[in-house]
Amino acid sequence: MAHARASVIRAGRAWIGGAFRPADVTIQGGVIVGVDDPGRSARGTTLVPDDAVLLPGLVDSHVHVNEPGRTEWEGFRSATLAAAAGGVTTIVDMPLNSLPPTTTVTALEIKRAAAAPSAYIDVGFWGGAVPESLGALAPLHEAGVYGFKCFLSPSGVDEFPHLDRAQLLAAAEEVAALDSRLIVHAEDPALLHEHGALGRGYEAFLASRPPESEASAIDTVIDAARRTGCRAHILHLSDAHSLPAIRAAKAEGVALTVETCPHYLTIAAEDIPDGAAEFKCCPPIREASNRDLLWQGVVDGTIDAIVSDHSPSTVDLKRSGSGDFGLAWGGIAGLQIGLSAVWTEAHSRGIPLETLVPLFTTGPARVAGVARAGVIEPGVPAHLTVFGVDDPLVIDATRLLHKNPITAYDHRVLSGRIRRTWLHGKAMYNVTEGGAGEAPRFRGKPRGRLLSAASARVV
Template sequence: MLDVDLVIRAPRALIDGEVRSASVAVDGGVVVGIGPMAAPWNAADEVTLGDDQVLLPGVVDTHVHVNEPGRTEWEGFASATAAAAAGGVTTIIDMPLNSIPPTTTVEALALKRAVAAQKARVDVGFWGGAIPDSLGGLRLLHDAGVFGFKCFLAPSGVDEFPHLGPAQLRVAMEEIAAFDGRLIVHAEDPGHLHDGIAPGSDPVAFAATRPDSAEVSAIEAVIGGVRDTGVRAHILHLSSAAALPEIRAAKAEGLPLTVETCPHYLTFDAAHIPAGGTQYKCCPPIRDEANREALWEALADGTIDLIASDHSPATADLKLAGHGDFAQAWGGIAGLEVSLSAVWTGASARGHELVDVMRWMSEATAAWAGLDSKGGIAIGKDADLVAFAPDDERVVHATDLHHKNPVTAFDGHVLRGVARVTWLRGTVVHGPGAIEGAAGRLLTRP
């Protein structure tokens, strides 16, 4: 057998769409062999997992707000990527806001890459931003290696990242389609938002200020633009199941449209959010229980393509502003570290298996982003691996998590599944024997 750096022997490993016993040989950070559990690899280091653990591929999270530089008090690359590693996430793609400057120019991308290179514990890629001032120059960012372009169709919440109006959206679509880029869209129609209504401490009333019709109208506009321009478009953080018929029809038509949802939409419902619970505030909002179940059904039938965290933290004074007033508090949920556990908790309760969860959170996300070396345990892929204990339960305590500010919607909730060890290209970045400091690489669009 080969001489290798590492062999991991697992009574249970997720390989080729099934869980079975296996040994995985790693050399130079890459999986170089897969054999029976007792295969006689000649390894410099050897690990045998317990019967309570499953060897999984690392999660690829394509929707993370790191906020550094400029708002590093909200989050930073050191804290965000430590949280990722602790949750079994080995690759993140950073959103172009809420950093200052936002990633809307080549110069801003270079600044962000320089900061991340010193701190990233996992691999990091970057999205660019499509705002009114960046239109006409998106090809430069594309050539610099961003994975695509984020835009808002309603105000983003930060002045330096303004939204696109209908005519600007069409310009962006035509420009991006010309070089076969990808547009990722925060799809809410500002004409359907009820900003003048004061929801106070009522989470159901807050959800009503951003009704289903806002998502439906915006998604219809995106679909129409995709049909006319041929641009590859992606609907971010789908909250409203009311948009599913339009999405299904667009996919049946063969349009290049993909869709994600997030762990918080699959876990919570508005009626069970406590009064004043602004740690649950996000945009679009968490809706009712029937809506949540329809999102699960859309994952199961393939209408929704993937799950990403939309980790969007802020300082406690912003997240809890107004003493529980949903109109004043910052909207965004910090959930990167618990995203795998949260989805597994909900999925297993509904009869899904780990293979389903990893398809939504690793295989599909990696393939969608074009990261062929990620998203599975296979010869030639990066040895991004997780020893996951699927039956372990824990109560989440915000103060125990690695992201910068101890506020999260998942605080106090019982979740199932714990990442015991995380390897990035065969190096332990979380768990016993983890290395210190940065281990991640900066990724560019393939």
């Protein structure tokens, strides 16, 4: 049998072993087979321009694809195309808001069947821990989910109810016995004050979900992880004042990780206009002073990952209630532009790209336990992306590849954009260099693979 022909990608700045350096990355059969100092020009060599960097394909461990059941909100085709345009080559899909939610093996099989013909990038799946599934998580774990998501406050959809404190502890015990992960939406419902209509002003919505709610729930998660030995993960941290408790728990040896999201690092509550429900998410975007403290958590390493929490819906749902923040659907669409948004803010603060790259690659891969993702090294799938660090990018919601043209980033002027993406060694995304408005181009049919935690060692 003839061997696949090797190809080479040469870059003056490639992210290798936690630093940028010149490298020739050799690819054969969809796998990286060599990472070497640049040599003489060879036939088939692709050159990365000097004003761009070669990165591992990004990993996003927090994406709501919503297919099947709410595919009008998003779907595997639209979500994975948008991801590729954002340099993301691996996502882990959340167990809601699809119908059925991924709380049984049958539901997982339904979701995999929906993803298989439509995924342009690699896709893994989280399972769900709801009251009805406690005590019966093992089959879903054995079927290959990367861990189990739960809520401590109402999720917003009736088919995915939240856990109370006793149920959280039971879930943590069960997940610890499986050597899996428990990922938690941490808000304490006893401290939430949202009751129907709140009006068009953002201040009332922000007051309805105070930081004390996050802090209380995070303390509950830390206690459960400490008591059971469960690996626990705090989803979408918005309350920076909870960082000291997280730091202390980590220093104590509690198996705890935490993520935040681009919208918490790049948007401030003071700047959200009245009636702009595209900014509604839970937990909420908080004040600029809080944002500054979150950035300290990024720089000092307390925060393990930056992920999108891409949680889209139709425009009608986001606009329901005519801009009333209490009535509009929550969730921010941003899968395609996370690195650009965060890099723009980081650069303005004098924070180097080197600080961010692990948080978009190895960080989320480790949070989820996705093996062989987020690195450029021999033996791993050849998932790569080229990032033009100074390229202008003006966000137009109607031109993003998300299914619905509404996002909190609309009209933002960003610095840095993805130019090219390879999946399993195949060039599958390209955009004309030099501007912000060109239409992206995709090559070939969907080649994404469905990932299973059961087929790889959990790390």
